[in-house]
Amino acid sequence: MQGNIAGFAANTDVVMALTEDGEVAVLSGKPGAYTAVPEEIQGRVVELALSAESVAALTEDGVVHTWGNNIRGSRDVPDALQGHVKEVRGGRYHFVALLDDGTAAAWGDDTFGQSSVPRIKEPVKEIAAGYYGSYVTGESVRVY
Numbered sequence: 001m002q003g004n005i006a007g008f009a010a011n012t013d014v015v016m017a018l019t020e021d022g023e024v025a026v027l028s029g030k031p032g033a034y035t036a037v038p039e040e041i042q043g044r045v046v047e048l049a050l051s052a053e054s055v056a057a058l059t060e061d062g063v064v065h066t067w068g069n070n071i072r073g074s075r076d077v078p079d080a081l082q083g084h085v086k087e088v089r090g091g092r093y094h095f096v097a098l099l100d101d102g103t104a105a106a107w108g109d110d111t112f113g114q115s116s117v118p119r120i121k122e123p124v125k126e127i128a129a130g131y132y133g134s135y136v137t138g139e140s141v142r143v144y
Helices: none
Strands: 005-010 014-019 024-029 045-050 054-059 064-068 085-090 094-099 104-108 124-130 133-138
Touching: 005 045, 014 045, 054 085, 064 094, 085 124, 094 124, 094 133, 104 124, 104 133
Parallel strands: 045 085
Antiparallel strands: 005 014, 014 024, 045 054, 054 064, 085 094, 094 104, 124 133
């Protein structure tokens, strides 16, 4: 790995680093399908998120690239979101994204409603994903 580290992403099995140059490196963890970083995204990644067994990498063009195990649809990014994502976060088997129109969307496991992001009447400012939930805050800083 070359370049300064811009951030980390981790789950219980692996730790990955993102460099300021958009490169992704696996720092530690047990080998698995999600530790094989696709070469075609190297140098273009601006954000990295992990679920329990898959990875979502956001590139500078607003496209989310996923790899790893597709448990409960965690890799099935809706086509309508591609090119419009500003941020992405990972939960257990789901991801949540902040979109360029000020809304949020999620995909993957929805057993407990974690991929059913509430529609709020104000622009979304922050997103978070937990083990069984997705959370958004708006301009009023209220958590939904």
